[in-house]
Amino acid sequence: MVMLSCESESRHGGLGLSRGESMETGDGGEKREEMAMSERSSGLVGHPSLLEWSPPRVHRFSPAELESLTAICDTIVPSLPPPFRDGEKAELMRGVTVEDVTRFYKLKASDEDVIDAIAAALGCLARPVNLKTLLSVMQLLSTGWGTFLLGSVGRVNTFTFKYPFFRKFSSLPPAERERVLQGWASSPLPSIRQMFKALKSITAWAFYSKLNEHGENVAWKAIGYAGAAPEVRNRTEADFNQRRPLGDNHIDAKEAGVRLKSILANKGFSVVEEIDSFRAQSESLGYRKNEGDIHVECDVVIVGSGSGGGVMAAALAKQGFKVVVLEKGEYFAAQDVSSLEGPGMVNMLEKMGCLATDDGGVSLIAGKTVGGGTAINWCVSFKTPENVRNEWVNDHGLDMFSSERYDLALQAVWDRLSVQPDVDKHNLQNTVLQEGCKKLGLHYGTLQRNSPSDHYCGWCSYGCPTGKKQSTAQTWLVDAVDTGNAVVLSNCNAEHVFHDSSPYSKKDRKAQGVAATIGNGPNRIFIKANATVVSCGALMTPVLLLRSGFTNPNIGKYLRLHPASTTWGYFPEGTGPEGKAYEGGIMTVYSPVALRKPTEYGGLLETGVFHPAVFAAFHPWRSGADGKERLLRHGRTSHITIVTRDKGFGTVKIDKERDAVFNYSISAYDEESLLAGMVQSLRVFIAAGAVEVGTHQLDGERFNVEGESITDA
Structure with missing residues (x-):
């Protein structure tokens, strides 16, 4: 992922500090530094990563393949004459002018410099086998006979009796290109429909989320869209510099760099030279030793900072255990949130919000930020319905769900999240x-x-700019760090759960800790813990366990x-x-x-x-x-x-x-x-x-x- 280039001192929480707090220097002294706010030409104030459109742009498309992709994108979002004639009454949103709509209709996808980002997104989101197929399709479309073949799949005949008889896709008239894509959209072949859906969705996402040098999208005026939330548009520098809820107990591991060792040691965590019991598994995994590797020992390591990990962190830290919470994404407090759609999806959602089932039939949304899914969800809070609890008890023998203990647990969560049934105004x-x-x-x-x-x-899909939504980053994680026993490390992507092996059974393995990549690597943090909690949600928890070699047949089922x-x-x-x-x-x-x-x-x-x-x-x-x-x-x-x-x-x-x-x-x-x-x-x-x-x-x-x-x- 391409991130903004900023000095680490100007990014929030880079060394576990809120703006305006003191920071240790390498020689043990202290200096006072006002953390700079980030303000772009749009006038918005927020975290740098959330103010600029910066998806990946590196891809594997050849020039010929990219030409085919560009033609597809320009067919999905084409340049068109305005939808009304001179003097004709137009049905426009309030405040929108005919000139705004005319400019919008004139633009095509490639005018906005999004093609490289679309190509990169396809490469990031597709499995290798699917990407290989897609590149082959783009190569075929760069030839006349290949276009004829793929047009036929879409039930469109691109053959012409005029020379050249077979034309590559980019040379077809716009109307013919459009008919080919329409044929793909309704193709009886699932693989063709899936390919079209991916191309259409990512092209549309890129074109309508791209921000220009003014921090705006070219379509906003024509469609009457406000852009950022009112709270963001009205945010001041003073608002931005308020202390963040997690304070200096949140540490951006990537930005802390070599200082991470001393920061953790100063917070009472045991930092060691190496964890001997991890050595054999590390070697078998091909982990190379790096100067920036960090080895830590603690009571509990928790992978994931969402609804599960946050509650566990608070409960255990309150009991006096030293807890490290790992989160692969970044930490964005309310005053960091820009509410801009493109940057929010790139930086706060798994796979930029484009995660899906293998056949593309179901889109999946998962958080990738401190707070996990609770940071990007829509606030709704249901207690487990009685009929569901009864089913679990009667059909599965899980008596706990009919117990008073479970009632008390639900109420405790309810109270901490300040769940309530009232709404002043419906939208x-x-x-x-x-x-x-x-x-x-x-x-x-x-x-x-x-x-x-x-x-x-x-x-709130892109973080709550007011902080009124009670995510774990506003509640349980705050409770955890306020004990002085817990830290939250962002930009740490857990990749392996270490475990001992039983001479009797593979099922008797006991987790020993975690290895996580810091940022994009190569450095890692190795954490040995008496207890390991994997709480990455229903989608990513099984993935981590399977990658770690756990073999319970129920992992990933149901x-x-x-x-x-x-x-x-x-x-x-x-x-x-x-x-x-x-x-x-x-x-x-x-x-x-x-x-x-x-x-x-x-x-x-x-x-x-x-x-x-x-x-x-x-x-x-x-x-x-x-x-x-x-x-x-x-x-x-x-x-x-x-x-x-x-x-x-x-x-x-x-x-x-x-x-x-x-x-x-x-x-x-x-x-x-x-x-x-x-x-x-x-x-x-x-x-x-x-x-x-x-x-x-x-x-x-x-x-x-x-x-x-x-x-x-």
Whole structure:
């Protein structure tokens, strides 16, 4: 990952210090240094990594392959004439001018210097075997006969009776290129559809998240998008320099560099020359000794700083144990958060937010920052439902879940997260869901959230800029470090769990500690601990255990994802509730109408937030013009997400290259649940007054429902 080039003293928490605190120098003296704020030409104040668009740009595409990729990207986001004629009345967002839209329509993807980033993203996100196939496709498209072959796969004939009879993809007229991509999108071959989906999604994400020298995206004015959250736009230098909640007990291991040893030693941790019991496994893993390697001994090492790791850190540190928490991502306090979509996804989400199952059928979101998923989620907090607890007790013999002890544990979490049921104001999307359900006579309710009733933030997907959302970085990790017994090390990517071997059984292995890469390497931190906690979430915990050689056959089994599908309804300004879809509390209303009796499996209707890049990546693409028109409607397109409690399950594995592989196919039962929820959600939109509705299915069909009545729905 390409990060901003900054002096370590100017980056927050680089040596475990908050701005304005004293810093040890190499000779034991102290100096006082005001940590510089980061302010770009946009005028926004925040962490440098979150203010600039800096995805990787190094890739393996040859010039010919890159030419093919560029032609594809310019077909997905093409240069077009404006969607209206002179003197014709245009349906634009409030404050948007005809000139804004004309400039937006004129731009194509390659005008914004995103092609290298798209190529690099495809290389980072695809498994090696899939990348090899993709490069072969790009090479074929650089030839006439290859384009003819791949056009035929999309049921398009690119042959011409004029010389040259076969033309490479980049030489085809725009309309023919578009027909080829449309054919891929609806191809009967899953591999072709998957390839198109990846190309479309990453191209759209890159184009609509790219920031220019002014810290803005070229489409924002035309679509009436605000950019950063109001709290970020109004942030001052004084706000930015406030002490961060984790204070000097957060240490950016990458920035601390050689000082990390002395910092940990000064905090009471045992720093040793080498851990003898790790030597044999380190050699077998091919670890080379580096001058910057660090060896530490402590009571507990915890991998992951999210909902599991944070709670464990607090509980153990309060009991007097010396605890080290490792997090692969960076630490961003509220005043660091820029709420800018592109930088937020690159720096706070696993795989830049583009993680997916092996077949591309389910997109996966996982946090990669201090706080883990709790830093980037949407605040909703459910206690374990009674029917779920009863199932665990009756069907699986897990009596603990019917115990008073479990009740007390739930309440303790509830209290620390300040979960409460009230909301001062519903935003556009939640008002639509509530009003539509009300008109249809469907049950609905208010969601409980780990934020106060006045938390009206639509940008929490990229960190909460107010700090009102009670992530573990605001709660449990603060409790842990406040004891003086715990530290949080960011930029530490755990890659191996050390364990002893039993002469009797492979199953009797006992974890001894962890090896983690500092930043991008080559230096590592080796931590020997009496107890090792691996809490990287349902996706990454099995990956680390499998990479570490653990062989329990249950590792990675029974992956449940609560798969979701989304529908949308368009409300032109002057219809429906006021506001824009991305403003305000993200999830505040729900409806259980898709839950299926008596099992209570099935779906809930909720809302989600789609800022422009994610909106463009997830919405169907029927043509270049269709894609841009959808973006013009972005602010007034409301979404309902059907979230299912799934009966089916998948697996987490690693391949020969030790890369994670997530396999998941939606079961027939869960597919029926999703379909039932989608039908109900479309009825809700119509009842609420939408003029057009649709789904996120690949065919992208749109239904004009203006004037339809509830009974018609």
